[in-house]
Amino acid sequence: MTETKAEYVTRTTSKPKDVRCPDCQQIFGTVVANGAQLVTPTLIISHVRGACSNCGFELSWYSTDRYIERIQLRANGRKP
Numbered sequence: 001m002t003e004t005k006a007e008y009v010t011r012t013t014s015k016p017k018d019v020r021c022p023d024c025q026q027i028f029g030t031v032v033a034n035g036a037q038l039v040t041p042t043l044i045i046s047h048v049r050g051a052c053s054n055c056g057f058e059l060s061w062y063s064t065d066r067y068i069e070r071i072q073l074r075a076n077g078r079k080p
């Protein structure tokens with residue numbers, strides 16, 4: 001089975017940490033690369049604005065597009 005990019009990023013980046021809703025503690029995803037990006041089981045996220053599906057807490061998340069581009073290139077096996 002082929003590893004997804006999200007799995008690659010989680011596996012190859014040090015110190016992953018769960019991001020939880022501050023109100024209800026539901027897990028949104030995992031932060032990797034010293035907080036530079038948010039990873040879910042299927043997405044590597046650079047910008048998100050949404051609400052917790054459980055309690056409605058508003059979440060805003062921003063990262064630099066350049067960092068995401070480098071991760072994508074690495075995951076594709078090319079040099080940045």
Ligand SMILES: [Zn+2]
Nearest residue numbers: 021024052055
């Ligand atoms: Zn919540």
